[in-house]
Amino acid sequence: FPVVDPSVHAAWLPDAALAPLGSRRVAVVVPDGGAPDVVAQTVRDEVAAATAAHGGAVVDPQQAGTADVVLAVRASTGAPAGAPAGSAAADPEAFTLTRALGMVTVTATTSHGLLHGLFHLVRLGEHAFTDPDGTWTHAPTTALRMLDHWDNVAVHPVMGQVERGYSGGSIFYDDGQVRADLTRVAQYSRLLAASGINRVAINNVNVGPRESLLLTDDLDEVARIAAAFRPYGIRTHLSVSWASPVRLGGLTTSDPLDEDVRAWWRAAADRVWATIPDFGGFVVKADSEGQPGPFAYGRSHADGANMLAAAVAPHGGLVHWRAFVYDHTQDWRDRKTDRARAAYDHFAPHDGEFADNVIVQIKHGPLDFQVREAVSPAIAALPRTRLAAEFQVTTEYLGHQKHAVYLGRMWSELLRFPYWGEGSATMADVAAGRHPESDGTGGDGTRAGGFAAVSNVGDDVFWTGHPFAQANLYAWGRLTWDPTLDPIGILDEWVSLTFPGADPRVRETVHAVLDESWETYERYTAPLGVCFMVKPHTHYGPDPDGYEYSPWGTYHFADRDGVGVDRTRATGTGFTGQYPAPWRDVYESLETVPDELLLFFHHVPYGHVLRSGKTVIQHVYDTHFEGLERVHAAVEAWQAAADAFPPDVAERVTERFAEQVRSATDWRDVVNTYFFRKSGIPDAAGRTIY
Ligand code: GCU
Numbered sequence: 088f089p090v091v092d093p094s095v096h097a098a099w100l101p102d103a104a105l106a107p108l109g110s111r112r113v114a115v116v117v118p119d120g121g122a123p124d125v126v127a128q129t130v131r132d133e134v135a136a137a138t139a140a141h142g143g144a145v146v147d148p149q150q151a152g153t154a155d156v157v158l159a160v161r162a163s164t165g166a167p168a169g170a171p172a173g174s175a176a177a178d179p180e181a182f183t184l185t186r187a188l189g190m191v192t193v194t195a196t197t198s199h200g201l202l203h204g205l206f207h208l209v210r211l212g213e214h215a216f217t218d219p220d221g222t223w224t225h226a227p228t229t230a231l232r233m234l235d236h237w238d239n240v241a242v243h244p245v246m247g248q249v250e251r252g253y254s255g256g257s258i259f260y261d262d263g264q265v266r267a268d269l270t271r272v273a274q275y276s277r278l279l280a281a282s283g284i285n286r287v288a289i290n291n292v293n294v295g296p297r298e299s300l301l302l303t304d305d306l307d308e309v310a311r312i313a314a315a316f317r318p319y320g321i322r323t324h325l326s327v328s329w330a331s332p333v334r335l336g337g338l339t340t341s342d343p344l345d346e347d348v349r350a351w352w353r354a355a356a357d358r359v360w361a362t363i364p365d366f367g368g369f370v371v372k373a374d375s376e377g378q379p380g381p382f383a384y385g386r387s388h389a390d391g392a393n394m395l396a397a398a399v400a401p402h403g404g405l406v407h408w409r410a411f412v413y414d415h416t417q418d419w420r421d422r423k424t425d426r427a428r429a430a431y432d433h434f435a436p437h438d439g440e441f442a443d444n445v446i447v448q449i450k451h452g453p454l455d456f457q458v459r460e461a462v463s464p465a466i467a468a469l470p471r472t473r474l475a476a477e478f479q480v481t482t483e484y485l486g487h488q489k490h491a492v493y494l495g496r497m498w499s500e501l502l503r504f505p506y507w508g509e510g511s512a513t514m515a516d517v518a519a520g521r522h523p524e525s526d527g528t529g530g531d532g533t534r535a536g537g538f539a540a541v542s543n544v545g546d547d548v549f550w551t552g553h554p555f556a557q558a559n560l561y562a563w564g565r566l567t568w569d570p571t572l573d574p575i576g577i578l579d580e581w582v583s584l585t586f587p588g589a590d591p592r593v594r595e596t597v598h599a600v601l602d603e604s605w606e607t608y609e610r611y612t613a614p615l616g617v618c619f620m621v622k623p624h625t626h627y628g629p630d631p632d633g634y635e636y637s638p639w640g641t642y643h644f645a646d647r648d649g650v651g652v653d654r655t656r657a658t659g660t661g662f663t664g665q666y667p668a669p670w671r672d673v674y675e676s677l678e679t680v681p682d683e684l685l686l687f688f689h690h691v692p693y694g695h696v697l698r699s700g701k702t703v704i705q706h707v708y709d710t711h712f713e714g715l716e717r718v719h720a721a722v723e724a725w726q727a728a729a730d731a732f733p734p735d736v737a738e739r740v741t742e743r744f745a746e747q748v749r750s751a752t753d754w755r756d757v758v759n760t761y762f763f764r765k766s767g768i769p770d771a772a773g774r775t776i777y
Pocket of ligand 1 (some may be wrong): 250251292293372411455483641
């Protein structure tokens with residue numbers, strides 16, 4: 088213990104990352120609370136393993152005064168008495184670090200807080216012991232920091248085992264069942280806890296027939312997974328099929344107002360919590376992309392969610408009800424239907440109707456995890472509903488973990504988006520339960536819905552396919568704990584932990600390759616907020632018209648004269664009207680819309696001049712040439728320092744770069760050629776366009 092499979096990459100917890108702590112004399116002081124405390128045991132085990140490996144010692148709690156480091160659970164952490172609910176000191180996951188007179192003390196009121204404090208020390212490394220004296224309290228921004236796995240138990244004929252997964256098979260399932268050996272799940276839970284994640288949904292939101300059984304026949308197996316997560320303070324959730332009463336219970340209906348249906352769900356929930364007492368709750372994708380839902384019975388999303396909420400409420404369970412509801416069978420000839428409007432149109436009218444234990448989970452953008460899209464207006468539109476902001480760590484639209492793309496900066500920008508204007512509440516504030524127009528009950532964060540994101544992990548030896556994609560998972564965890572953290576600082580932390588004591592060129596190269604990789608990817612793919620220029624279904628590689636005449640929505644309307652989607656109130660779909668002021672007007676007007684979202688909100692001629700002074704068409708050409716040049720520059724930086732990285736990492740990254748160059752070249756040429764042929768306008772710089 089800790090459970091570690093040495094054949095799998097250690098990610099941000101290699102043995103050496105524990106050396107600064109492990110070389111000290113450490114006491115763990117946790118009062119016996121009567122019941123066994125597996126998380127406290129984890130802290131003791133981590134300390135025992137680290138000190139044994141690195142020459143330190145475990146100090147008896149009685150002798151704690153003689154230790155270099157004391158990790159203690161105390162009724163009070165010394166923070167001012169009567170700390171208000173929602174304040175850092177009152178948070179059960181909070182911890183306080185004090186450095187004074189040569190001793191480092193970490194105190195928390197719970198073992199969960201203590202575990203976070205332990206990993207904080209690991210993150211600080213030697214600095215934990217050498218920085219100036221002081222006292223710091225750290226608490227998460229929200230208690231709901233979730234990762235969603237889109238893993239199937241059985242391998243899906245089209246999607247494979249992990250839907251939108253680019254890192255091999257599932258770490259949970261093999262051959263149509265839960266893996267007998269869950270070592271990797273235990274190791275994963277340790278990595279997640281060290282990043283800040285505390286809840287995991289373990290199966291795909293598209294719940295197939297085999298996966299439905301996790302809720303019933305396979306509960307003991309789910310309990311084994313929950314047991315692998317529990318020592319690190321992580322709670323397990325399941326995605327469930329809305330049609331379960333029919334599929335599993337033999338009922339003839341899933342109508343949420345039907346008494347038999349309600350009784351079926353109550354009994355199902357009772358069995359789940361009887362088997363897994365700290366189970367988290369259910370995630371539901373209903374009436375979305377062909378999944379069954381309450382619409383079939385003439386019921387609303389609130390009716391559906393509240394029925395499930397009633398079944399799980401006696402157990403303290405949650406329902407994460409996804410707002411990814413739109414018409415995926417639309418006709419491209421119909422210019423009025425705008426997929427971007429869908430979440431708001433479906434959910435805003437039901438604000439205030441959802442039960443207290445329902446969390447409506449809304450994607451950060453109105454479409455679908457594009458490299459650049461506007462923020463979702465729905466997130467601002469339900470002040471009386473608990474909302475989770477949903478993100479995607481797996482890079483479905485951002486290069487499938489074949490391209491080196493760091494998402495920390497993109498997420499940070501989104502989480503900091505001030506929905507009511509500069510200085511106002513942000514996306515992160517709303518998710519943390521601090522909506523400025525809420526009825527006041529959420530001001531203290533108790534009505535938070537938190538954060539959820541789709542994991543990028545599979546059974547790949549590096550966990551994430553591209554070794555640098557580990558940084559995305561790490562950054563997601565850190566940003567859920569504190570959305571105000573500097574994403575480049577997080578990347579720096581990731582380097583220090585993952586490559587401890589490495590040649591300084593390692594850090595420089597990671598920054599050179601990743602710091603601006605989001606913009607690089609944006610440059611060589613879809614321009615100015617145009618979305619979905621990807622190949623249909625796989626969502627990898629360029630296909631400008633791939634979705635243009637499809638039932639899934641239309642995204643750019645390019646013709647010989649111009650490009651973009653008119654989403655204005657004046658002449659378009661009216662989508663801009665879903666935003667609060669000032670954004671409804673900022674986006675409405677060509678004078679004020681930010682360049683990078685121009686084509687998301689407006690249809691303009693190719694000669695339209697951007698605020699940068701360039702025409703739209705020249706911007707398309709320039710960014711596509713420049714995007715590929717930036718990839719070449721990243722490759723050069725990489726090649727100059729590849730020998731400073733561990734050989735297995737170097738080999739994998741080198742292989743991924745070859746594909747990124749090929750694919751980015753394809754993107755440049757296809758997109759430039761597409762717009763050249765549409766517009767007939769040559770590149771002012773006379774570069775080759777095919
Ligand atoms: C995207 C993705 C699907 C996924 C869906 C969802 O559309 O391509 O694979 O099921 O999002 O979030 O439910």
